[in-house]
Amino acid sequence: MKNIIRKIKGTNDILPDESLIWIYFENYIRDFFQKYGYKEIRTPIFESTELFLRSIGKDTDIVSKEMYSWVDQGNNNLTLRPELTASVSRSFIQNQLSKQQKSHKFYYIGSSFRRERPQKGRFRQFEQFGIESFGSPFPEQDAEIISMAYLFYKSLKIKNLNLRINTIGSREDRKKYVQSLKEYFNKFENKLTSISKKRLESNPLRILDTKIDFEIELVKKAPRIIDYISDEDKKHFQTLLNILDNINIPYVIDHYLVRGLDYYSRTVFEVQSDALGSQNALCGGGRYDYLIDELGGQKTPAIGFAAGIERLILASELEVTDIINKPDIYIIANSNEAINLSFALANKLRHQKKFVVIQDTLRRSIKSQMKDANRVQAKYCIIIAEEEIKNSTVSIKNMDTGDQKTKLFDEVLDFFK
RNA sequence: GUGGCUGUAGCUCAGUUGGUUAGAGCGAAGGAUUGUGGUUCCUUAGGCCGUGGGUUCGAUCCCCAUCAGCCACCCCA
Structure with a gap:
């Protein structure tokens, strides 16, 4: 096996037997989301780098160190998409879909690219699917999305599902919260790990999902964001929870669930499974009411989630022999x-x-x-x-x-x- | 980017305390079976022992480097 050309680190060949599993899940995804009236949207695999800088946020790990970016022969700054929400939003704006009708509901399936060290359930080219709903600011829209995420995995009989929900309020409220979080952790600064000390400056929210035991204890007594958000946001959250209760979607409120991307507001959530090892998130998402406006579109509320197919396959434990044709x-x-x-x-x-x-x-x-x-x-x-x-x-x-x-x-x- | 573990046949793995021709099971191909699979039996093919360098009379084995894979950190799907 000397001198042969090998696949790029973190990419995968899907050989015919395994391909059967992929086809099965891709069909399942389409069938499932179409039942809710969501329609497929396909966007290019690469975009202007600027799109991701403005949507995901310059200070996130994704943008600061994980993107595959290059300058083409025409001097354009281009990037392989690291996720699809930004692309779908760009498409929504560019095609002026908001002028056609009040509400748009999409699902997507496609590759994303991030340059990270590969690990269980994590690759440099990975397949994402997800849904996005544009137009509704109301909690029933949140409930629709969250229940779709949960029931999707539930219907595939994936074990040990764990739906975690939180609200992170508006940007202004979050700033106040981050400030008091800083003050809180500053009191323990000399006890914190060096990583957390750095995060105290760069992104105090990240300390909340530490895996160090004594820091977890500190987090338990840390201020909670729910105490910093407006009454309106609280009411939005409570209405959402009421709907989920009524339709028997089991959830856990995780006051310290924060999502990394800049564009989230109000509702955030994650579906986890412990079948995945360290990367335990099957899907993650939330509301992003600011994003369309910031990308130059008409102010439009939106919510969605993104999920990984590799992780879905890992958690499902489906065998080729189950579906062989x-x-x-x-x-x-x-x-x-x-x-x-x-x-x-x-x-x-x-x-x-x-x-x-x-x-x-x-x-x-x-x-x-x-x-x-x-x-x-x-x-x-x-x-x-x-x-x-x-x-x-x-x-x-x-x-x-x-x-x-x-x-x-x-x-x-x-x-x- | 940091750390740990692992690289021997297509796959799963033995192995040599450094010593001639590196093994097994599964899989593959052919046959036993005068056109007929699955069970059984036989035969055959298939290895730069990840790559490069060093030590040595001699390295798959020891040392160094490098690459790749896995797992974890960071972060995220």
């Missing part, structure tokens, strides 16, 4: 004449009967072709050899029972009723 028929032919006949028959069976039909193209012996038919788990074998050609017949063998019947060539389609 066995071929219906394997045609065995061992002479030029037989091969000609097998082509004609195979195409009839494929296009008139909608069967999956396999032909051998290796000029192998009948025995070898039979072995191969067994290997691919074909349900039937059709044998066309000297004897069959002489009598204008074929031999049809049921591979499960071993039964074999001789049929006239013209009777084959009728045999498979």
Whole structure:
């Protein structure tokens, strides 16, 4: 294996067997979200770098150190998208969708790119899916999105689901909160880890999801954002929770759940599963009422979530054998004449009967072709050899029972009723 | 970017306290079976022992570097 070209770190080849699993989930995602009236939107895989600077935020890790960016031959600053909310928002604005109708509901499936060290459930090219709803500022819209996220995973029977919700209020309220959080942690500054000390300056909210035991204890007594937000925001949150209670969506209020991206406001949430190791978030999202305005569109409330397909597959524990599509028929032919006949028959069976039909193209012996038919788990074998050609017949063998019947060539389609 | 662990056949892994031709199971191909799979038996193919350098009479094994993979930190889907 010397001197071969290898795939880029953090990317994956999805080989045919595993591909079956991907197809299964992609279809499932489409079916599920379409039931709620959400329609697919597809946006380019790369955008102006500026889009991500303005939406995700310059100080986030994503923008400051994880983006694949380059300057093209025309001197444009371009970036492979690190997520899709920014792209979908850009598309919403550019196509002036707000002028068509009051509400737009989208789902998407596509690759994203972030240059991080690969890890369980984390890759440099990864597949995201998600939904975005534009136009409604009301808590029932939050409830729709959150229940869709939860029920999606629930319907796939994923174990140990954990829906965490919080509200982070308006930007102004958050500033006040961050200030008092700073003051609180400053009191313990000499006890904090060096990482947390840095965060005290750069982003005090991040201290809240520390994994160090004694810092967790400190966090438990830290100020809570709920005490800093406006009555209106509190009411929004409470109404949302009431709806979730009414429709029996089990959630945990996590006062210290903060999302990293700049554009969130009010409701934030995450669905976790402990099947994922350290990267336990299946999906994360929230409301982003400021974003469209900031990107130059008409002020439009919005909410959505993003989820990773790799993590979904990890958590689902679905095996290829659960969904394998066995071929219906394997045609065995061992002479030029037989091969000609097998082509004609195979195409009839494929296009008139909608069967999956396999032909051998290796000029192998009948025995070898039979072995191969067994290997691919074909349900039937059709044998066309000297004897069959002489009598204008074929031999049809049921591979499960071993039964074999001789049929006239013209009777084959009728045999498979 | 930081840290830990791991690199031997397509896959899962043995192995040599440094010593001629590096092994097993599974998988693959062919046969035993005069056109017929699955069980059984036989045979065959397939390895720069991740890569480069060092120590040594001699390295898959020891040392260094490097690359890759996994996991964790950071952060996030």
